[in-house]
Amino acid sequence: MTTTAPPPPAAAPEREKSEGAGAKVLRALLTQRIALLAVLVVVVVVWFFVLDAGGYLTAAYDFDYMSASLINAVPLAMLGLAELLVILSGRGGIDLSVGAIVSLAGMVFGFAYGQWGWSLPAAILLTAAFGALCGALNGFLVAYVGFPALIATLATFYAFKSLAIVVNNQSPISTPPIQQLFSITSSVELPLFGQYVPDVPLGLFTFLLPTALVVWLLLARTTYGRRLYAVGTNDVAGRWSGIPVRGTRFKAYVYAGLISGLVAVVTVAQFASARPDAGVSGNGMALPAITIAVLGGVAITGGIGRVAGVVLATLLVVWLNAGILLAFVGNEGSQYQLLALGSVLIFAALLNGLTTRRYGGTR
Amino acid sequence: MTATLSPPSGASAPPTRRARVLPAPVTGQELVLVGVIAVIWTGLALATPAFLTGGSIRPLLVATAPIALVGVGMTIVIITGGIDVSVGGAIMVCSVLTAKQLVADTGLVPAVLLSVAVGGVLGLVNGVLIAYGRVHAIIITFGTANLFLFLGLQLFGSATVNGIPQTFGIFGRGAAGQTLGVPNAFLLTALITAAAWWYLRHTAGGRHFYAIGGDPHAARLAGVRVQRRVLLAYLVTGLLVGLASCFVIAQGTSTLDQSVGTGKELAVIAAVVIGGTSIMGGRGSVLGTFLGALLVQSVTSGVTQLGWRSQLSDLFVGIFIIVAVGTDLLRERTRRNR
Numbered sequence: 001m002t003t004t005a006p007p008p009p010a011a012a013p014e015r016e017k018s019e020g021a022g023a024k025v026l027r028a029l030l031t032q033r034i035a036l037l038a039v040l041v042v043v044v045v046v047w048f049f050v051l052d053a054g055g056y057l058t059a060a061y062d063f064d065y066m067s068a069s070l071i072n073a074v075p076l077a078m079l080g081l082a083e084l085l086v087i088l089s090g091r092g093g094i095d096l097s098v099g100a101i102v103s104l105a106g107m108v109f110g111f112a113y114g115q116w117g118w119s120l121p122a123a124i125l126l127t128a129a130f131g132a133l134c135g136a137l138n139g140f141l142v143a144y145v146g147f148p149a150l151i152a153t154l155a156t157f158y159a160f161k162s163l164a165i166v167v168n169n170q171s172p173i174s175t176p177p178i179q180q181l182f183s184i185t186s187s188v189e190l191p192l193f194g195q196y197v198p199d200v201p202l203g204l205f206t207f208l209l210p211t212a213l214v215v216w217l218l219l220a221r222t223t224y225g226r227r228l229y230a231v232g233t234n235d236v237a238g239r240w241s242g243i244p245v246r247g248t249r250f251k252a253y254v255y256a257g258l259i260s261g262l263v264a265v266v267t268v269a270q271f272a273s274a275r276p277d278a279g280v281s282g283n284g285m286a287l288p289a290i291t292i293a294v295l296g297g298v299a300i301t302g303g304i305g306r307v308a309g310v311v312l313a314t315l316l317v318v319w320l321n322a323g324i325l326l327a328f329v330g331n332e333g334s335q336y337q338l339l340a341l342g343s344v345l346i347f348a349a350l351l352n353g354l355t356t357r358r359y360g361g362t363r
Numbered sequence: 364m365t366a367t368l369s370p371p372s373g374a375s376a377p378p379t380r381r382a383r384v385l386p387a388p389v390t391g392q393e394l395v396l397v398g399v400i401a402v403i404w405t406g407l408a409l410a411t412p413a414f415l416t417g418g419s420i421r422p423l424l425v426a427t428a429p430i431a432l433v434g435v436g437m438t439i440v441i442i443t444g445g446i447d448v449s450v451g452g453a454i455m456v457c458s459v460l461t462a463k464q465l466v467a468d469t470g471l472v473p474a475v476l477l478s479v480a481v482g483g484v485l486g487l488v489n490g491v492l493i494a495y496g497r498v499h500a501i502i503i504t505f506g507t508a509n510l511f512l513f514l515g516l517q518l519f520g521s522a523t524v525n526g527i528p529q530t531f532g533i534f535g536r537g538a539a540g541q542t543l544g545v546p547n548a549f550l551l552t553a554l555i556t557a558a559a560w561w562y563l564r565h566t567a568g569g570r571h572f573y574a575i576g577g578d579p580h581a582a583r584l585a586g587v588r589v590q591r592r593v594l595l596a597y598l599v600t601g602l603l604v605g606l607a608s609c610f611v612i613a614q615g616t617s618t619l620d621q622s623v624g625t626g627k628e629l630a631v632i633a634a635v636v637i638g639g640t641s642i643m644g645g646r647g648s649v650l651g652t653f654l655g656a657l658l659v660q661s662v663t664s665g666v667t668q669l670g671w672r673s674q675l676s677d678l679f680v681g682i683f684i685i686v687a688v689g690t691d692l693l694r695e696r697t698r699r700n701r
Contacts (some may be wrong), residue, residue, distance in 0.1 A: 092643075146696075147687075147689070148643060150642055151642055151688050153684070156681060158633070158681035159682065162674050205497070287508070290505060318555040332521075339510060341515065342508070345502065346492065348502060349498040349506065350496050357497075
């Protein structure tokens with residue numbers, strides 16, 4: 001994107017010349033979200049290692065623990081990527097319904113795999129397709145009918161949430177095949193060099209990495225990706241350059257639904273049960289996912305955002321949360337996680353505002 | 364403004380043209396809402412004869428009050444083009460703090476003042492960050508929602524608040540909470556809604572909110588102090604959250620648990636958009652929000668009265684949002700094509 005940007009005004013190079021090394025580093029950190037996140041991840045990890053060495057934590061914060069906590073990153077990062085696609089599509093794009101889709105698609109998976117005796121691949125396919133169908137409803141309302149995304153997905157959030165609870169009379173499905181599914185969330189030793197590094201949760205390889213890779217390919221290496229950025233930046237300009245604006249926006253919601261369907265499978269496996277309130281209990285899954293996306297540098301106005309930012313933001317939050325859990329006793333930890341998430345989000349947002357005024361935007 | 368644009372003689376233009384500076388006092392959407400509520404109530408009355416009795420209507424009105432009250436603030440916020448998703452967390456903070464004071468035998472007036480003040484502080488935090496941080500409201504309030512939740516849970520200290528005395532009975536469902544058979548909480552909400560309706564429609568300050576929602580830059584050039592106005596919108600929301608929290612405490616039994624406030628932000632936003640306020644800003648009315656809240660609560664209590672699963676009401680709320688906003692979109696489209 002930087003290559004297509006117009007040349008900076010004449011005053012800019014002079015200012016850059018007069019900048020010292022410190023100012024340059026500051027500028028890089030402020031304008032490049034990836035760099036800032038990477039530094040923050042390192043700071044958090046080092047900080048907890050120091051706390052651990054000082055004996056302030058209730059259990060060891062080491063690479064094994066960090067690796068095991070990555071299982072929490074799988075649903076979070078995947079939904080963050082779903083929000084990335086939707087927010088990128090612009091015109092107030094946002095999806096409040098991802099958590100509700102997770103609940104409803106999880107019930108569909110529960111029925112197919114746990115009660116109708118479908119094979120695992122078939123059940124996963126059905127769940128993903130069902131998620132995509134839910135996303136298509138959002139996409140239809142937003143892209144073709146013209147609903148503001150916030151309202152359309154608020155409405156479908158209510159509808160899907162309600163259906164998920166009603167469809168099986170409020171009770172979860174946890175038949176033997178579903179209970180055995182828990183094994184896919186267990187940690188495995190990596191082949192070849194596995195004995196030198198900690199065991200890694202299997203869900204990372206079966207779900208998160210493929211999704212991240214596909215979304216990255218979609219955004220960075222396909223026509224569709226370029227179109228999505230174009231539509232998100234300025235959909236009027238997009239229409240005048242012959243881009244099918246509605247179709248492009250529609251597909252973003254379908255993909256988000258599809259990813260939510262996959263998350264449903266992960267969540268069912270994690271709980272060893274298809275819970276009707278899996279994605280909406282407490283604070284739900286949509287709010288943390290949007291937080292991750294924004295933290296990862298996705299501009300809420302659309303057209304700006306990268307997969308790497310979302311993944312790094314997830315790592316930051318997951319490892320921060322894992323550390324906080326050890327630093328406090330009992331459920332105090334989960335409360336301080338809220339404090340950390342809120343502070344980090346506000347900090348990142350204010351930083352974005354500052355950067356925009358000082359340097360003309362983040363990359 | 365149209366008055367200056369119309370021909371000065373006014374002979375050719377019918378006099379009604381001049382009256383159209385403001386939108387009609389009651390918009391089409393609001394009339395439709397009244398109709399829908401009437402249909403639902405009639406249907407419920409036919410299905411369960413017990414519905415149209417005071418014992419059934421009064422709890423409905425009491426339950427409507429907090430949503431409609433916070434809805435007044437949320438309507439102003441959304442008119443300015445913002446949004447506040449932190450009201451659920453703010454309700455939690457206010458109600459747990461106030462409930463603890465009630466347990467410590469604080470009187471009615473100090474407790475209400477405390478709750479409103481705390482709500483005001485929380486609203487002020489949102490307002491300052493949004494108005495002066497120049498960050499989109501949804502991001503800031505997602506952040507503060509987490510902070511408020513943390514604060515609320517800390518105040519709870521992993522236990523419920525028990526043994527709350529009936530200090531707030533005046534806002535409750537019982538006989539003490541009624542004036543001429545109408546619940547006080549509902550009366551107060553209606554009064555505040557009426558005041559806000561008049562303020563937003565007939566004062567310069569009120570019109571400024573619409574100007575900001577229409578185009579903040581143009582509003583600034585026209586002399587509106589945009590940042591102060593935006594700050595005020597969130598502050599008002601916070602103050603109303605404080606008062607609504609008193610209603611929430613009064614509705615409950617003598618205990619308050621950690622689920623207080625959960626999901627309220629979405630319920631309030633649903634009431635606002637069903638009431639015809641545009642999420643894009645610049646258009647809307649608190650009267651619509653009031654009716655929207657009443658509709659949502661009627662559906663919720665109707666589902667229970669009919670003996671259906673209570674969770675089914677969310678499905679209806681979703682459908683109502685789609686239908687209400689959808690018809691609004693269609694009207695807008697036909698208006699533009701004409």
